[in-house]
Amino acid sequence: MSTPMVDVRGVHKSYGPLEVLRGVDLTVRPGEVTVIIGPSGSGKSTLLRSINHLEKIDCGYVAIDGELVGYRRSGDRLYELRERDILRRRTQIGFVFQNFHLFPHLTVRENVTEAPISAQGRPRDEAEALAAELLEQVGLSDKAGAYPRQLSGGQQQRVAIARALALRPKVVLFDEPTSALDPELVGEVLEVMKALARSGTTMIVVTHEIGLAREVADTVVFMDAGQVIEHGPPRQVLDQPRHDRTRAFLSKVL
Amino acid sequence: MAVNALVTNPAWDWPVVGAYLFHPSVLHAVLFTVELTALGIVLGFLLGTVLALMRLSRVPLLASAAWGYVWLFRSVPLILQLLFWYNLAALYKQISFGVPFGPAFFSVDSMDLIGPVTAAALGLALHQAAYAAEIVRGGFLSVDPGQLEAAAALGIPRARQIFRIQLPQAMRSIVPAAGNEIIGLVKGTSVVYIMALPELFYQVQVIYNRNGRVIAMLLVAAIWYLVLTTVLSVVQHHVERRFGRGLARTLPPTPLERARRILTVRRAARRQGPAWDGGGRR
Ligand SMILES: Nc1ncnc2c1ncn2[C@@H]1O[C@H](COP(=O)(O)OP(=O)(O)OP(=O)(O)O)[C@@H](O)[C@H]1O
Ligand SMILES: [Mg+2]
Numbered sequence: 341m342s343t344p345m346v347d348v349r350g351v352h353k354s355y356g357p358l359e360v361l362r363g364v365d366l367t368v369r370p371g372e373v374t375v376i377i378g379p380s381g382s383g384k385s386t387l388l389r390s391i392n393h394l395e396k397i398d399c400g401y402v403a404i405d406g407e408l409v410g411y412r413r414s415g416d417r418l419y420e421l422r423e424r425d426i427l428r429r430r431t432q433i434g435f436v437f438q439n440f441h442l443f444p445h446l447t448v449r450e451n452v453t454e455a456p457i458s459a460q461g462r463p464r465d466e467a468e469a470l471a472a473e474l475l476e477q478v479g480l481s482d483k484a485g486a487y488p489r490q491l492s493g494g495q496q497q498r499v500a501i502a503r504a505l506a507l508r509p510k511v512v513l514f515d516e517p518t519s520a521l522d523p524e525l526v527g528e529v530l531e532v533m534k535a536l537a538r539s540g541t542t543m544i545v546v547t548h549e550i551g552l553a554r555e556v557a558d559t560v561v562f563m564d565a566g567q568v569i570e571h572g573p574p575r576q577v578l579d580q581p582r583h584d585r586t587r588a589f590l591s592k593v594l
Numbered sequence: 595m596a597v598n599a600l601v602t603n604p605a606w607d608w609p610v611v612g613a614y615l616f617h618p619s620v621l622h623a624v625l626f627t628v629e630l631t632a633l634g635i636v637l638g639f640l641l642g643t644v645l646a647l648m649r650l651s652r653v654p655l656l657a658s659a660a661w662g663y664v665w666l667f668r669s670v671p672l673i674l675q676l677l678f679w680y681n682l683a684a685l686y687k688q689i690s691f692g693v694p695f696g697p698a699f700f701s702v703d704s705m706d707l708i709g710p711v712t713a714a715a716l717g718l719a720l721h722q723a724a725y726a727a728e729i730v731r732g733g734f735l736s737v738d739p740g741q742l743e744a745a746a747a748l749g750i751p752r753a754r755q756i757f758r759i760q761l762p763q764a765m766r767s768i769v770p771a772a773g774n775e776i777i778g779l780v781k782g783t784s785v786v787y788i789m790a791l792p793e794l795f796y797q798v799q800v801i802y803n804r805n806g807r808v809i810a811m812l813l814v815a816a817i818w819y820l821v822l823t824t825v826l827s828v829v830q831h832h833v834e835r836r837f838g839r840g841l842a843r844t845l846p847p848t849p850l851e852r853a854r855r856i857l858t859v860r861r862a863a864r865r866q867g868p869a870w871d872g873g874g875r876r
Contacts, residue, residue, distance in 0.1 A: 427746070455750055504748075
């Protein structure tokens with residue numbers, strides 16, 4: 341068996357007295373799509389943010405392709421990396437936010453080329469060629485010169501996906517990528533994500549779109565109260581859930 | 595009627611105003627005022643930006659040093675500070691370079707090092723920096739934290755996060771406040787008259803003390819202050835447009851464009867006859 345692309349082990353995270361993650365394990369193999377579902381406040385966002393070290397974890401570790409994120413190991417102790425090294429390792433992880441967080445003062449093209457140029461040191465023409473390719477992939481070739489505010493929500497989120505892909509990341513994390521969209525715009529973003537999943541991109545997606553989970557997920561993970569309650573292929577978790585809590589949650593969203 | 599009184603009442607002395615408006619000594623004073631303002635603003639905002647970044651940094655020592663600076667320089671009146679720097683220069687007439695309490699290697703006249711002009715520019719800049727720091731800091735705080743998060747998630751280096759992602763967006767709120775400060779300083783430079791520096795306000799006083807035409811000379815100064823602030827307001831408008839790029843769906847028109855648009859609409863309305871409410875917007 342190959343090394344997992346994403347390996348999350350025994351992750352704990354508290355905000356003050358509130359324990360948000362209580363020992364989470366998660367393994368994602370290269371090319372796999374994992375969909376995380378669960379009720380509000382169960383810690384899904386916190387888990388995603390811990391994976392690329394936007395949140396510091398209290399205990400446990402996260403490794404991408406065998407390399408720790410945010411820490412280095414010395415003996416059996418972990419030390420936090422310097423900010424510069426953390427930033428470098430983050431370029432291996434794409435992140436798509438619920439509210440897009442595009443840079444409003446930069447054009448679509450500049451949004452996509454910014455990180456490859458400044459974080460990875462790619463030459464501008466190479467970065468621009470890549471951006472053109474990615475914008476075509478998300479169906480926005482004609483919008484390269486536009487500013488984010490001139491686009492619809494669905495278009496903005498597709499740009500955000502192109503921006504995340506421009507780093508050529510080993511894994512792309514999506515935190516409720518369609519939740520901020522009007523219902524008629526959800527479809528276009530889901531289409532892009534499905535195509536991405538089929539092309540063999542390793543993805544972890546937090547979503548309430550059960551349809552997406554059914555269609556492209558290799559694994560569905562149900563989280564509640566900071567723990568993984570159950571995980572398995574979509575047919576099993578979505579159609580024959582073993583736990584009452586999963587059943588109760590699904591009866592509400594389906 | 596009021597306008598009529600303004601133009602015809604001989605007390606206003608319009609011929610004298612005309613005679614002195616472009617008088618060389620007045621022009622020099624205007625230039626000096628512009629210089630002092632520019633020095634005060636440029637140095638003030640440079641130092642202010644450094645102070646703001648210090649306060650926003652995660653290093654407690656830097657943050658508290660910057661806080662202390664702002665506290666001190668916002669507390670002491672500008673006029674007091676100016677007199678302080680000026681007299682400090684006068685107090686230590688000689689500044690010696692050498693081993694403390696030992697032989698002096700060489701010494702310079704402190705009036706050369708801190709002459710009245712330097713003292714004035716320094717005072718204005720140090721004072722301005724405290725306000726600029728707060729304006730710049732406020733600008734950074736006005737940027738959606740999600741922007742920084744997105745930049746961090748993309749692995750963009752820290753300095754680049756600040757200058758490429760945050761600062762341009764912070765400028766949206768910095769520019770109007772900075773515009774206020776600059777215009778305030780144009781007029782604020784008049785306080786350096788207490789150091790007998792030939793800026794605009796001091797210069798017109800010198801002239802009316804000689805010729806007794808107080809109202810006329812004050813009008814000369816007022817006209818120049820109006821001209822300077824008008825120019826600055828136009829510049830500010832264009833700078834705001836520059837940093838508004840991408841932040842509104844369409845850029846607001848420049849005053850010239852707006853005037854042209856209103857004219858076209860009027861003409862079209864006249865041609866079409868009935869009223870048509872096509873104002874500034876689409
Ligand atoms: N910065 C923070 N400080 C304190 N508490 C926080 C913070 N961030 C999140 N929390 C708390 O942690 C818990 C988990 O939050 P999280 O955002 O991970 O949930 P979620 O599963 O993503 O929920 P949702 O579906 O609503 O997005 C919540 O109870 C939330 O209030
Ligand atoms: Mg969430």
